[in-house]
Amino acid sequence: HPTDTILPNMSLQLSNNNNLSTHLVAWRAPDDPSTSDYSLGGDSSFQILVWNRTMPYWRRAALDGVLVFAMYQSKSGPIMSQTIVNRGGEFYLTYTVSDGSASMRMILHYTGMVKLLAWNSNSLSWDVFFERPGSSCDRYASCGPFGYCDATEAVATCKCLDGFESVGLDFSLGCQRKKEIRCGQGDSFITLLNMKTPDKFLYIRNRSFDQCAEECSRNCSCTAYAYANLSNLGVTVDQSRCLVWMGELVDTEKRGDGLGENLYLRIPSSSVNKKTGALKIALPVMASLLIIMCICLVWIRKSRGKDQTKAPMNYAVPEQLGNSDVLYDQNSEFLWISFNDIIAATDGFSDSNVLGKGGFGIVYKRAHWKVARKLLLKGLPSVLIKEWSILETK
Structure with a gap:
């Protein structure tokens, strides 16, 4: 139990055969090393979570094949990377640092923030170059069920997923479907790009993309699915990762750093047809209006020309x-x-x-x-x- 700090090449145990894991535990105050309410650890789905007592405070999405945990911009490129290692059925999170890079460490701050620090030899202090949660809506489930934190905006804000509308002014109440799905009456899946996958999923191992999609589409209770190819992680974990959601989608985010993945969301087919039909109607109408406007402009210009020639001296x-x-x-x-x-x-x-x-x-x-x-x-x-x-x- 490494208290509140993990150093390069140290391993943080995410889970073992008894489903136990090692935790970082934050100090109570800057000058008080006694344990606080904040702790950090992982689960069997390779998620990294920070808890405030027993309640999730921040969550890093399930492993999706991206090895880089943080980017430290320098001439030599990223200097810290994250890997998941399987040691006899026990999974460990390990951080490595490039040769010649500055001294680095990761801490769980007493405020509940996860921070990556690099030693600055000029100022003789630790510089923060990565920390989470990054904004108020980056905290766990802050946008409520079926809401998501849009980090692509200048100021991160809560929004509703496509096909949903806000329950009230307070986004903590989440969003609700505009039109309910009726099992057996047809439905479709839309692709939400660059998303942080929600929490509370069912992890299905060893599935292809088509098999993963079939797992969700044949079950009327399935609201979404996501698939990732983990082959670039070598033999440390499964070669594929299929996630399906059977209920509410919570703690979803639209990523602005390009590190998200595709989330396939179930919506009624009528919603897709309605949008397509509206587009088919709108385009000809807009084209007709544009032609009429052009004709009117030509007529006005000609009329003005005639008026000028007819105008008496x-x-x-x-x-x-x-x-x-x-x-x-x-x-x-x-x-x-x-x-x-x-x-x-x-x-x-x-x-x-x-x-x-x-x-x-x-x-x-x-x-x-x-x-x-x-x-x-x-x-x-x-x-x-x-x-x-x-x-x-x-």
């Missing part, structure tokens, strides 16, 4: 013109035309030159081509020489 009144001979200013919204030139062009607003009358006044034709030529030479656009449209004035 603004003409200055004689008081504004004075005796100026400036005919057209590109930077002005007004077309500057000498009033005397207009009189000459219309032959003094002669009735013989009237083409017709409209809501905006009388329309005159040009009277003298020489005057029109004069206006053209001054810069008046030729289109305006063909016909004049001005307000009737005295």
